[in-house]
Amino acid sequence: MPSKFISLTLNKLRPQAARNWFKAIRHLMQYAMSVELVRIDPTRDIEAPKASSKEHRPWTDAEIVAYEAKHPIGSKARLAFALGYYTAQRRSDAVRMGRQHISNGYIQVRQDKTKAVLDIPLHPRLRIIIIDAAGQDHLTFLITRTGKSYGVSDFSHQFQKWCRDAGLPADCHFHGLRYSAAKTLAEAGCSTHQIASITGHKTLGMVQKYSKGVEQRRLATEAMTKLLANDPAT
Numbered sequence: 001m002p003s004k005f006i007s008l009t010l011n012k013l014r015p016q017a018a019r020n021w022f023k024a025i026r027h028l029m030q031y032a033m034s035v036e037l038v039r040i041d042p043t044r045d046i047e048a049p050k051a052s053s054k055e056h057r058p059w060t061d062a063e064i065v066a067y068e069a070k071h072p073i074g075s076k077a078r079l080a081f082a083l084g085y086y087t088a089q090r091r092s093d094a095v096r097m098g099r100q101h102i103s104n105g106y107i108q109v110r111q112d113k114t115k116a117v118l119d120i121p122l123h124p125r126l127r128i129i130i131i132d133a134a135g136q137d138h139l140t141f142l143i144t145r146t147g148k149s150y151g152v153s154d155f156s157h158q159f160q161k162w163c164r165d166a167g168l169p170a171d172c173h174f175h176g177l178r179y180s181a182a183k184t185l186a187e188a189g190c191s192t193h194q195i196a197s198i199t200g201h202k203t204l205g206m207v208q209k210y211s212k213g214v215e216q217r218r219l220a221t222e223a224m225t226k227l228l229a230n231d232p233a234t
Contacts, residue, residue: 001029003042010049018049056171058179058210063168070166073129077162080142080155084174086126088181088199091159091174095150098140099130109200116200179210186211 006025010018026043033041071077083094092112101108106119130141140149163172185195192207201207
């Protein structure tokens, strides 16, 4: 297996697939070297491909207004939005939320990705939307037309359709609501630890990524205020 063959194969694959294939081949070749089946590792001088990552962004205030205007309270689309925005959770957690998770003014979430268990205060607006939601007798708030709970992929496709119906750009994703929620918390003066207690992040680096724009704006405002306070011309 010459190095040229590996390079040509990598060029035919998408970034994530190329990375996974290369990792498998490299492990195979390293094993073959260890048992003396080959003398040269053909992957030795090839750099591992970088997988492309989809960068999400928070929704703008105008996009939130447009979505809510299109999808009123009582609609499944509005319920999906509210679960994402007012709990700051991922889509894999939103599709599993149900009335059995609400108790004493809190909604309990066991995160699918981190396995962290969170007790999140139920936002008054979310409470109103849940009360008016369809599918009250089901284990999950979000159900398909056939009465089944959504799978993660099916929910993503449906949510993107709801976004298109509201005239939103293609980069408005459900995960962006998680960014928006963290940003809103930061704007309210919440610390990174307080934000993380809702989002469930185990490290603060990602929380700081969500709220860095808010922090920059706050610091810039404070700096300009100090500058103007010491400017005789003002």
